[in-house]
Amino acid sequence: MFIEPRVGNRQQAQKRGWIEVICGSMFSGKTEELIRRLNRAKIAKQRVEIFKPAIDTRYHDEDVVSHNATAIRSTPVQFANDMLLLGSGCDVLGVDEAQFFDDAITEVCVQLANNGVRVIVAGLDMDFQGKPFGPMPALLSVAEYVTKVHAVCVQCGEIASYSYRNAVSKEKVLLGETDSYEARCRHCFVEGMKGKI
Numbered sequence: 001m002f003i004e005p006r007v008g009n010r011q012q013a014q015k016r017g018w019i020e021v022i023c024g025s026m027f028s029g030k031t032e033e034l035i036r037r038l039n040r041a042k043i044a045k046q047r048v049e050i051f052k053p054a055i056d057t058r059y060h061d062e063d064v065v066s067h068n069a070t071a072i073r074s075t076p077v078q079f080a081n082d083m084l085l086l087g088s089g090c091d092v093l094g095v096d097e098a099q100f101f102d103d104a105i106t107e108v109c110v111q112l113a114n115n116g117v118r119v120i121v122a123g124l125d126m127d128f129q130g131k132p133f134g135p136m137p138a139l140l141s142v143a144e145y146v147t148k149v150h151a152v153c154v155q156c157g158e159i160a161s162y163s164y165r166n167a168v169s170k171e172k173v174l175l176g177e178t179d180s181y182e183a184r185c186r187h188c189f190v191e192g193m194k195g196k197i
């Protein structure tokens, strides 16, 4: 779907940047798709940098790791602005778990893309209550390309767009896996939420 222009072409011609967003529920394959695109860029000998929010230490302090255990080395950063300096020299910049970043991430991605960087952002579009998550709506607005991926509803097998939280916490941020979350379709998500209100 996405092409990787040859390094020579990108150095000779003026570099053109853009923003891609990969969104969806938990377990929908966002991280796998991000890693796939970044690995293709590496094969095309492009300079690739990958960032994740420092709070996300679920699987590994530095690697971005999917639920299926595919992994890629990344740099954990505390603030979105850190990526402006650290990512300024690359051709392709990937960001995982974008929902956890501060609102500045949108302007950071715009600046990088304006400066010729291909920016690929992956993140949860909705939180455990089915509400838009952090800076994701703004990122979706400024992206040239948006890919929404889907998981399988663990209750009924339909397509899942929601991340249903089994744990009692009402905090917006609660790191977890299948211990605390289930991928659910709209119907099964709404049914599950009825018992909670």
Ligand SMILES: Nc1ncnc2c1ncn2[C@@H]1O[C@H](COP(=O)(O)OP(=O)(O)O)[C@@H](O)[C@H]1O
Residues within 6 Å of the ligand: 024, 025, 026, 027, 028, 029, 030, 031, 032, 033, 065, 066, 067, 068, 150, 151, 152, 153, 154, 183
């Ligand atoms: N309910 C589910 N639906 C689809 N995939 C699932 C589900 N539960 C576990 N998985 C696994 O999760 C992988 C996707 O993981 P990942 O890319 O980390 O997703 P995300 O980043 O969207 O949370 C799938 O390839 C599959 O092996």
Ligand SMILES: Cc1cn([C@H]2C[C@H](O)[C@@H](COP(=O)(O)O)O2)c(=O)[nH]c1=O
Residues within 6 Å of the ligand: 025, 026, 027, 030, 031, 058, 123, 124, 126, 127, 128, 129, 163, 172, 173, 174, 175, 176, 177
């Ligand atoms: C829905 C929801 C999720 N989280 C946390 C749970 C996980 O640690 C990450 C999402 O990871 P994934 O790669 O998309 O599976 O976010 C949260 O803190 N709050 C929520 O509402």
Ligand SMILES: [Zn+2]
Residues within 6 Å of the ligand: 153, 154, 155, 156, 157, 158, 184, 185, 186, 187, 188, 189
């Ligand atoms: Zn369902």
